[in-house]
Amino acid sequence: MSVLEQKAAALYGEKKYPEALDIYLSLYQKSPKTEKYSIFCGNCFDAMGDPEQAIAFYKKAHKLNPVSATSLIALANVYYNKGDFKNSEKFSRRILKSFPDNASALLNLGNIAYCKNDFETALAYYETVYNNNHSSYIAVINMANTCYDLMRYVKALEYARRALKLYPSSVDAYIIRGNSYLELGRYQKAERCLLAAMDLRNDNPWIYTSLSRLYQKIESWDKALQAGWNAVLFAGEALEDQHINFGYLLYECADEKGPEMVEDYALRWKNHFADSKKVCYMADALLQDKLIKKADAEYVKKIFDTFAPDFDDTLATLEYQVPEYLAQVTADTFQKEFFKTTRYLDLGCGTGLCAQAVKPFIGWCDVTGVDLSEKMLNEAKKKYVYDSLINDDVVNFLQNCEQKYHLITAGDVLTYFGDLKLLFEKISKILAPRGMFIFSVSENVYDTADYFLTPSGRFAHSGDYILKLLKISGLNKLYMERKPLRNEGDHVVYGYIFAAEKIVEIEKA
Numbered sequence: 001m002s003v004l005e006q007k008a009a010a011l012y013g014e015k016k017y018p019e020a021l022d023i024y025l026s027l028y029q030k031s032p033k034t035e036k037y038s039i040f041c042g043n044c045f046d047a048m049g050d051p052e053q054a055i056a057f058y059k060k061a062h063k064l065n066p067v068s069a070t071s072l073i074a075l076a077n078v079y080y081n082k083g084d085f086k087n088s089e090k091f092s093r094r095i096l097k098s099f100p101d102n103a104s105a106l107l108n109l110g111n112i113a114y115c116k117n118d119f120e121t122a123l124a125y126y127e128t129v130y131n132n133n134h135s136s137y138i139a140v141i142n143m144a145n146t147c148y149d150l151m152r153y154v155k156a157l158e159y160a161r162r163a164l165k166l167y168p169s170s171v172d173a174y175i176i177r178g179n180s181y182l183e184l185g186r187y188q189k190a191e192r193c194l195l196a197a198m199d200l201r202n203d204n205p206w207i208y209t210s211l212s213r214l215y216q217k218i219e220s221w222d223k224a225l226q227a228g229w230n231a232v233l234f235a236g237e238a239l240e241d242q243h244i245n246f247g248y249l250l251y252e253c254a255d256e257k258g259p260e261m262v263e264d265y266a267l268r269w270k271n272h273f274a275d276s277k278k279v280c281y282m283a284d285a286l287l288q289d290k291l292i293k294k295a296d297a298e299y300v301k302k303i304f305d306t307f308a309p310d311f312d313d314t315l316a317t318l319e320y321q322v323p324e325y326l327a328q329v330t331a332d333t334f335q336k337e338f339f340k341t342t343r344y345l346d347l348g349c350g351t352g353l354c355a356q357a358v359k360p361f362i363g364w365c366d367v368t369g370v371d372l373s374e375k376m377l378n379e380a381k382k383k384y385v386y387d388s389l390i391n392d393d394v395v396n397f398l399q400n401c402e403q404k405y406h407l408i409t410a411g412d413v414l415t416y417f418g419d420l421k422l423l424f425e426k427i428s429k430i431l432a433p434r435g436m437f438i439f440s441v442s443e444n445v446y447d448t449a450d451y452f453l454t455p456s457g458r459f460a461h462s463g464d465y466i467l468k469l470l471k472i473s474g475l476n477k478l479y480m481e482r483k484p485l486r487n488e489g490d491h492v493v494y495g496y497i498f499a500a501e502k503i504v505e506i507e508k509a
């Protein structure tokens with residue numbers, strides 16, 4: 001190695017990438033046919049966060065030496081890090097053609113499968129690497145993690161144990177062991193593993209989240225709250241999932257032990273993260289702030305984006321019945337006009353459960369769904385129920401809507417609004433004469449006010465408030481029935497199903 005090369009390598013080792021790049025570029029210019037200089041330039045660009053330049057140099061290196069795996073591995077990795085799985089897979093497979101056991105290509109294919117939630121395929125790739133080389137820590141820790149995702153907790157424990165043999169200070173291995181024991185109900189062992197992870201790394205929010213889950217399971221609420229609080233402190237504002245987890249923890253604690261138990265944490269949380277609208281909304285709900293009139297849109301979007309892939313299954317386990325009620329009321333009350341297409345609008349359509357249930361009862365139709373959450377809309381698309389799906393806040397949509405609809409439904413959506421006056425006015429405005437509005441609300445069993453923001457961040461409404469609003473919005477109530485809507489924890493959430501018709505104004509002579 002020349003003196004210049006040694007200097008560049010030292011700078012690269014010290015993470016002084018721009019300085020190292022200067023030297024490698026000069027070496028490359030002097031000797032453009034030397035493969036390694038193109039690779040080094042690519043590595044520097046990659047480390048400096050410029051994948052396009054890195055790719056250009058790796059491709060040059062590949063042209064100079066097409067039989068070498070080095071440039072292909074670098075290309076597969078850089079495309080993977082860019083999230084371009086198609087190209088990453090292409091280069092990984094090309095490596096395997098010449099080098100079928102290449103660990104880097106196999107791990108890369110495993111990681112791509114993992115990112116696509118294809119855990120079985122991912123596990124098979126990791127196992128191939130591990131079976132070829134029992135000292136591959138990366139293969140065995142990935143096997144442990146993937147087994148955990150596959151809910152094979154005993155296997156996850158075993159693989160994490162092997163990972164610890166190879167790398168005794170592996171925080172990840174201790175976390176996987178802790179979480180696996182937790183799932184298996186072996187709480188003392190879970191705590192031991194998680195505390196061992198914390199001894200190695202005391203600023204990792206995920207360790208605190210796991211500890212908080214553990215303490216919640218054994219109903220040690222004080223410790224659960226303290227661990228949850230540490231999780232959000234170490235996460236900072238950017239790690240939103242941690243805040244959502246903490247919100248759920250506070251809500252569940254308030255539900256079990258009463259709102260006083262979480263007040264102090266909710267206040268601290270709100271003060272500490274005063275710039276986060278989501279945090280403020282969740283904290284305000286826990287503090288039962290009477291001034292809040294609508295759920296924060298960012299918060300709604302975040303929770304439903306996260307929830308979307310599991311929404312239908314979870315709601316089935318909660319015995320969610322609103323779509324069927326809306327469908328039944330539609331069948332009983334909606335009178336479609338002959339030879340006319342029913343224009344049907346589903347507000348807060350989510351994954352499409354309501355439109356799917358209602359559509360068989362309205363004849364020829366043109367169905368529009370509106371929702372804040374893009375991921376919920378992606379799920380709705382798969383049901384082939386809607387003619388158009390619009391990603392918008394319903395208030396914004398209604399404000400700009402010039403179309404008239406014969407039927408509007410809103411299943412379990414008004415629960416994200418407290419004050420419904422404006423919404424009802426707008427809905428009435430876009431209903432065709434005798435058009436119908438069929439919807440659900442949760443029942444306010446908490447106080448005597450028109451609506452109440454519950455600690456879960458959802459609003460509950462009084463039936464009288466809805467009746468009053470229908471009247472002043474020019475809507476005639478045709479149906480109102482109190483019903484069990486779904487389960488929450490160990491209790492049933494009751495609410496009302498309403499059907500109202502747009503009053504036809506008769507012009508005076």
Ligand SMILES: C[S@@+](CC[C@H](N)C(=O)[O-])C[C@H]1O[C@@H](n2cnc3c(N)ncnc32)[C@H](O)[C@@H]1O
Binds near residue numbers: 301352373
């Ligand atoms: C509980 S889900 C109900 C979904 C569907 N209607 C059903 O019954 O299965 C509530 C849906 O309302 C949406 N949502 C809540 N507030 C909204 C708003 N202001 N604008 C648009 N969509 C909203 C959420 O994104 C979520 O998809």
